Amino acid sequence: SDRYCVFGHPIGHSKSPRIHAAFAEQTGEAMTYEAIEAPRDDFAGAWRAFAAAGGRGANVTVPFKEDAFRMAEDLSPRAQRAGAVNTLWLDDGGRLHGDTTDGVGLARDLEMHAAPLAGARILVLGAGGAVRGVLEPLLATRPASLTIANRTAARAEALAADFADLGDVRGGGFADVAGPFDLVINGTSASLAGDLPPLPEALFADGALAYDMMYGAEPTVFLVWAAERGARTVDGLGMLVEQAAESFFLWRHTRPDTAPVREMLRQAL
Numbered sequence: 001s002d003r004y005c006v007f008g009h010p011i012g013h014s015k016s017p018r019i020h021a022a023f024a025e026q027t028g029e030a031m032t033y034e035a036i037e038a039p040r041d042d043f044a045g046a047w048r049a050f051a052a053a054g055g056r057g058a059n060v061t062v063p064f065k066e067d068a069f070r071m072a073e074d075l076s077p078r079a080q081r082a083g084a085v086n087t088l089w090l091d092d093g094g095r096l097h098g099d100t101t102d103g104v105g106l107a108r109d110l111e112m113h114a115a116p117l118a119g120a121r122i123l124v125l126g127a128g129g130a131v132r133g134v135l136e137p138l139l140a141t142r143p144a145s146l147t148i149a150n151r152t153a154a155r156a157e158a159l160a161a162d163f164a165d166l167g168d169v170r171g172g173g174f175a176d177v178a179g180p181f182d183l184v185i186n187g188t189s190a191s192l193a194g195d196l197p198p199l200p201e202a203l204f205a206d207g208a209l210a211y212d213m214m215y216g217a218e219p220t221v222f223l224v225w226a227a228e229r230g231a232r233t234v235d236g237l238g239m240l241v242e243q244a245a246e247s248f249f250l251w252r253h254t255r256p257d258t259a260p261v262r263e264m265l266r267q268a269l
């Protein structure tokens with residue numbers, strides 16, 4: 001059977017092995033999927049060892065997405081834009097391909113929640129790698145505008161400039177944010193520390209959706225704050241499953257049904 005894995009550091013809490021095992025069982029694909037902790041300073045060596053042992057492809061998570069980007073011989077256009085790779089695979093000729101599925105994963109999860117997208121006013125919080133990776137698929141949904149707000153305003157401005165050819169994209173600091181917005185996506189890592197970005201009270205339009213790319217057993221501080229202000233709230237667990245399904249499709253050319261896997265993970269939180 002074909003071997004796949006996820007590389008990260010740390011990797012102990014990754015849900016990816018469970019997700020891909022469920023996909024493989026559901027679709028009858030003969031494959032295994034394991035978690036491998038690569039050394040921080042030698043991702044390339046870890047990949048080479050895995051490939052030499054029969055590895056066909058891999059997911060890549062923190063902190064190796066840029067290493068994977070540099071290592072891939074053939075990059076998809078969306079990976080080039082993102083500057084990051086979360087999915088690697090070898091073709092029959094032994095050529096190493098790199099793609100990123102985080103952005104489509106987010107877009108698909110947003111669609112499943114009937115989020116306002118086409119014609120919507122979208123606000124994205126954060127300007128790090130996680131946000132860069134999702135901007136192209138978000139802009140492909142044809143929002144009216146997309147505003148990027150970040151603690152370090154200059155990073156948001158630079159990111160907006162990089163994507164300005166794809167739509168009405170603006171960048172600035174939190175103090176510059178002027179609502180209302182139909183969709184607000186938290187792509188900062190502030191939730192990890194239990195921090196809330198300093199946001200204005202009047203942020204949400206009627207029927208607005210607040211989305212946090214993080215998830216956990218309890219709602220994040222951002223989602224609690226948003227719910228108190230009348231927004232519908234969704235966490236990032238669905239995005240995790242949808243990006244995994246897209247990687248699975250790149251490797252196996254078959255699309256698993258994500259609904260039972262989403263449900264399984266939610267129960268296990």
Ligand code: ATR
Pocket residue numbers: 125126127128129130131150151152155187188189190193195196197
């Ligand atoms: P990632 O790959 O998760 O995006 P990153 O590139 O380190 O990681 O980016 C983290 C993001 O979360 C950045 O937008 C960061 O803001 P700065 O660019 O100003 O550093 C944001 N962030 C992290 N902790 C935060 C906090 N406590 N409050 C607000 N924003 C925070």
